[in-house]
Amino acid sequence: MGKRVWQRLWKTWTIDKPAALGDWLWQILVVELAALLDRLTLRKLIALIPVAIVIGAYWHRIPLPPELMLVGDVLAYIDIFSMIFLIGFFTRVATVVAVVRQAIDFVRGGDGACADGAAQIWRSSSSCQGQSAPQAAHACQDG
Template identity: 60%
Template sequence: MWKQLWKKWTIDKPAAFGDLLWEVFVVQFAAFLDRLTWRRIVALIPLAILAVAYAHSIPLPPELMLIGDVLAYIDIVSVILLLSIMSRAAAILFVVKQAAEQAIDLARSVLAAMQRLDFRHRRARGAKRNNPSIRRADSEDDDHAVVLGVAWA
């Protein structure tokens, strides 16, 4: 009887206690870490702030409580933030679209103006010029070129 009692308290009970510790600190802790998400961690931050404040018996500023509320409702705040970013992005895309349309219209008008000027067809060499302000001298050797509105010294 004493041998069985000795075996029970020296081998069986410590082994059962070791199995219990293994179950709690390894198996169940690993299962807890598998279920743990960033959202749950962030939701625990306001509780930690309150615990520290009550442990030190200091008054909490309202800003700290507001941060705690924002962290508690982080999913709602993130949706509002994403909607505001999407509306800003939509406005930016609208402005970029308008600028691209204006650039295309400008390029089309410049192209049309270039085609109207028609740089490819040069004036024929034998054609008479219509500029009356410049004329050739009557004789090649003696006279100078006559330019109207210009005085020669």
């Protein structure tokens, strides 16, 4: 009976326990790592850049400015940063387009208050055909 106990213990500690350890290592180092790599996105990878910079800097005892950490944050949230940048850009473009439209309205003699005077000059100068520009402007202003 003592021999069977030792054989069972021997089998347990030389076959079963190492096999269980191997299965556990396979699960952790292969299966879980593969699942982690499948879930890894570019944003998560870029978010690790500041961590690598900090580790490298402390390892080499290099003082770091805080701007390097902000660079990592901007890279991690590049989609949000680009949307804010595009909104600002489109706002400026809309302002320039509005100013250009007002200038074109002014020149064409649109309905704006400033355009009324320009429209009157434009209409009166069209009746003074055949004269040079300074003569037409002077003649049309007089009559």
